[in-house]
Amino acid sequence: MSKAVRYERFGGPEVLEVQEIPEPHAAPDEVRVRVTAAGLNPMDWQIAAKADTAARFGITLPAGFGTDFAGVVDEVGAEATGFAVGDRVHGGAIGRSVADFVLVKTPAADLWPTPEGVGDEVAATLPVAGLTASAALAAVGLKAGDTVLIGGAAGGVGVFAVQLARLAGARVLGTASEGTFDFLRGLGAEPVAYGPGLADRVRDLAPEGITAATDLFGRETAGTALKLGVAAERISVVADGPAPPPGVRKAGAYDAGPGSLERIVDAIRSGEITVPIAATFPVERIREAVTTQAERHVHGKIVIAL
Template sequence: MSRAVIYQTFGDPEVLELRDVPEPHAGPGEVRVRVSVAGLNPMDWIVSSSPEAAAMFGVTAPAGFGYEFAGVVDEAGPGADGFAVGDRVYGGAMAKAAADFLVVGAPAQAPDALYRTPDGISDEVAATLPVTGLTAAAALQAIGLRAGDTVLIGGAAGGVGVFAVQLAKLAGARVIGTASEGTFDFLRQLGAEPVTYGPGLADRVRALAPDGVTAATDLFGTETVGAALALGVPPERISTIAAGPNPPGGVRATGGSDAGPADLDRITGAILAGRITVPIAATFPVEQIRDAVALQAARHTHGRILLTL
């Protein structure tokens, strides 16, 4: 037997249970991963709390929980391509990550993903990359971010925002990030100029950047999209990850699936070079899954929340 976080019905964190389950095994073209760390994302608890959101990802209850993981391959089925027992790996497995073991295709089929963990990258850091790292890269690529830009990043202190701010700075852009005042010092440490979100955002940004904003990405909703349009940013230089496939104003909708392994190589290279930091806000043992998800859902942490197994 092994353990996995399971929910029988959709609901708040109280529906999540750590249960003994039959130990899975790798079949043809698959590997089994002994999971050491699972990274939590807002998507995880949104899926487990909403049957409508779950349906968008092909998840039905009862289900497992979590997407991002890191660990070691401990079984390889016949025909598994490119991975062997003992390989350190990370990636994503829909509704499977918060478990002692998970089975994933090798190569993985979307929405699952499987990558080798580079030497020097810890499992804790690796378990933050498949969603937040790739989503940040896609958000900036969608607007053609370049050196000399002044970019407005909405939700700059969130999990995706932490990567977006640092990638934008590496690209040579000036970064203005929306956040609550409690995160201002944190954002300044990442190289962003913080501005309070909420009504009047466009006026506050205009005062901070009187020469104008040239690009924007909204990582939370549509408030930053509206402010950027009001500031005269062309729609093709505004992206959003959380406004659905048809965002307002003709701006560009994107997500992590629009980025890929080359972007992960670039991000892990920057981490190894000390040019990107990955803040970890809290780490919980998997037995405290409900507490971890409640903290994640409150959206007040600076950095990622991890589960250890």
């Protein structure tokens, strides 16, 4: 038997249970990963909360939980390609990652080698957040010399977006609560409080104007950027959430270009990007972990240890 977080009805963290399930084994075209860490994303608890959200991702009850994971390949099917027993890997498996084992079909588009110098906790935070941040910035054509406003800059996607934008040579203004300002400054962003009056505060910080924006939480930042005269095609929003204003780009992890995650991993290894781990919880405290993340006051990523 093995452990997996599962739920049999939609709802809040209270529906999540650590269950004993039969140990899965790799089919001929699969590899099995012994999961050591799983990174949480807002999409994980949003899928578990609502049937219509789950349906968009092909999730039906009863269901597993989580998407991002890292671990070690410990079984390889006779026809599987690309990986060997003992390989350290990280990847994405929607509705399946918070479990002792994850099965992945090969050839695998959502499984990557984890290089030396990158720990499993860090690797487990990368696929959804890293790729979403990369796609959101690519959607607005971010370039050196831009002044970009990033909404939700202290969140799990925001910490990647801020650093990627800085690496691209942009000046970064990041919306957040005042309690996260020092944290954002440490990542290279100039913090600005979200909420009523955001446009005026951005004008005070950047009187010459902003040239691009990406909204990683809600639609306030996108609306503010339009108000400040940014062209709609230079504004992006994450794929989940209400429809954006006309002309504003939508972007998600699956929109990231080839090699995006590999470039992020290289930047982590070289020290150009840091991955703040806000907290690590044992799998038995999954409800507490999800509650903590859903409050959206954490600085960085939440990880589950298995």
